[in-house]
Amino acid sequence: MAHSSQPADPAAPAPLSVGDEVELDVTNIAHGGVSVARHGGRVVFVADAIPGERVRARVTEARKKSFARAVTVEVIEASPDRRDHVWPEAALDRAPQDRAGGAEFGHIALPRQRDLKAQVLVDAMQRFGGLDVEELVGLEVEACLGDDESNGLGYRTRVRLHVDPETGAVGPYAARSRRVIPVLSLPLATEGVEAIAPLGDSMPDVAAVDLVAPSADDPRMLLTVGDGRKRAGEDDPVRELVGDRGFLVRAGGFWQVHREAPEVLFTAVRDAVTHLIDEGRFDAAAANLDLYGGAGLLAAAMAEAAGPQVKVTTVEADAGATDDAAENLAELVGARAITARVDRYLADLLSAAPPVRDRLRRGTVVLDPPRSGAGGDVCAQLAGLAPANIVYVACDPVALARDTKTLLAAGYALAGLRAFDLFPHTHHLESVALFTRE
Numbered sequence: 001m002a003h004s005s006q007p008a009d010p011a012a013p014a015p016l017s018v019g020d021e022v023e024l025d026v027t028n029i030a031h032g033g034v035s036v037a038r039h040g041g042r043v044v045f046v047a048d049a050i051p052g053e054r055v056r057a058r059v060t061e062a063r064k065k066s067f068a069r070a071v072t073v074e075v076i077e078a079s080p081d082r083r084d085h086v087w088p089e090a091a092l093d094r095a096p097q098d099r100a101g102g103a104e105f106g107h108i109a110l111p112r113q114r115d116l117k118a119q120v121l122v123d124a125m126q127r128f129g130g131l132d133v134e135e136l137v138g139l140e141v142e143a144c145l146g147d148d149e150s151n152g153l154g155y156r157t158r159v160r161l162h163v164d165p166e167t168g169a170v171g172p173y174a175a176r177s178r179r180v181i182p183v184l185s186l187p188l189a190t191e192g193v194e195a196i197a198p199l200g201d202s203m204p205d206v207a208a209v210d211l212v213a214p215s216a217d218d219p220r221m222l223l224t225v226g227d228g229r230k231r232a233g234e235d236d237p238v239r240e241l242v243g244d245r246g247f248l249v250r251a252g253g254f255w256q257v258h259r260e261a262p263e264v265l266f267t268a269v270r271d272a273v274t275h276l277i278d279e280g281r282f283d284a285a286a287a288n289l290d291l292y293g294g295a296g297l298l299a300a301a302m303a304e305a306a307g308p309q310v311k312v313t314t315v316e317a318d319a320g321a322t323d324d325a326a327e328n329l330a331e332l333v334g335a336r337a338i339t340a341r342v343d344r345y346l347a348d349l350l351s352a353a354p355p356v357r358d359r360l361r362r363g364t365v366v367l368d369p370p371r372s373g374a375g376g377d378v379c380a381q382l383a384g385l386a387p388a389n390i391v392y393v394a395c396d397p398v399a400l401a402r403d404t405k406t407l408l409a410a411g412y413a414l415a416g417l418r419a420f421d422l423f424p425h426t427h428h429l430e431s432v433a434l435f436t437r438e
């Protein structure tokens with residue numbers, strides 16, 4: 001009887017199953033903090049490795065035909081960039097399921113971490129954004145002030161810990177799981193956060209612990225109890241300083257995590273607007289927008305470049321954050337803060353009267369969406385409104401790349417791209433892209 005399938009290649013390695021341990025040559029970096037290797041023609045995404053290494057890895061997922069997932073259990077040939085993990089509780093000498101999550105690059109020298117992040121951004125912009133590699137040559141991920149001296153430690157002003165529902169133990173989730181790992185230290189956290197972290201405590205009635213250490217206020221702990229979503233103290237105002245400018249933010253509201261991040265992004269947006277002013281492309285009297293505006297940090301950056309008379313509206317879904325933005329922007333006579341979902345707000349603008357549409361066409365939009373990006377619908381709305389300039393602050397390179405493709409197709413040019421290492425020892429990076437309408 002004839003067989004329809006090909007005879008098995010005797011030289012091909014056996015198919016992978018969960019729990020198998022295999023030796024892998026790690027060749028590349030992928031989005032999400034994992035490296036890439038191949039096994040018998042199949043891609044294997046390997047955690048806790050570095051491109052260039054040979055490792056022994058344990059397969060953790062093998063359902064898909066095209067790829068499998070694995071985690072390093074032993075380094076056979078180490079990269080010169082391998083370092084002792086900055087967090088002992090996340091190190092290779094622990095069983096993979098017992099390694100703390102949230103510091104997936106903690107075993108890599110900082111300069112190499114930044115090179116890998118730059119590679120991920122360039123790759124995403126090429127593959128999903130449709131840009132030529134020549135347009136991205138020389139792109140570097142810029143370090144935050146003080147990080148080289150501190151080896152990228154002690155920067156997180158916000159940390160979320162979880163509580164094991166059975167033991168009450170407090171800690172981060174393990175990498176790629178919801179298992180709580182009790183830890184003795186939080187090396188990425190600022191001193192203020194570490195000082196109040198209830199490490200070693202048992203908190204059986206609590207679901208999650210948010211630790212907040214504002215730059216100009218006392219650190220505090222917000223507890224999520226049971227299923228209740230409201231945390232006591234989350235609406236208390238706390239003071240943040242960006243340079244010598246003060247911001248009031250609700251303790252539980254959004255604020256950039258790295259102690260230097262507000263200043264870095266404020267400066268990057270201010271400089272992008274200054275560049276537009278120098279090019280004669282910025283209109284302070286137009287309908288300028290700060291979408292996903294939070295407490296108004298980036299509208300303030302626009303005003304720093306364009307002057308306190310600048311017309312700018314922040315649009316933010318969270319009513320508390322909008323109140324904070326109104327307070328923080330009170331000295332800017334042309335600023336206003338609106339509570340709305342961005343897609344709904346833009347839908348209204350699309351049906352606005354011609355003079356309003358004209359003011360939008362002459363305007364500059366700053367947008368700083370959550371990790372999923374603005375998305376195709378919002379980008380299509382922006383394309384319909386056709387503002388003169390768009391300054392896009394992005395915390396996910398693939399989401400930025402996809403939105404870039406939409407904006408390029410709508411007639412925008414990428415006039416600048418910068419990237420910042422706002423999350424050392426993790427795979428995350430922040431980008432600021434400047435688009436101008438051609």
Ligand SMILES: C[S@@+](CC[C@H](N)C(=O)[O-])C[C@H]1O[C@@H](n2cnc3c(N)ncnc32)[C@H](O)[C@@H]1O
Nearest residue numbers: 254292293294297316317318341342368369370
């Ligand atoms: C990355 S934060 C940026 C905040 C601010 N630009 C800053 O730098 O502090 C994203 C903000 O978008 C808000 N947000 C999320 N989805 C939204 C939506 N669909 N419409 C309006 N705001 C949204 C969140 O509440 C959050 O404040």
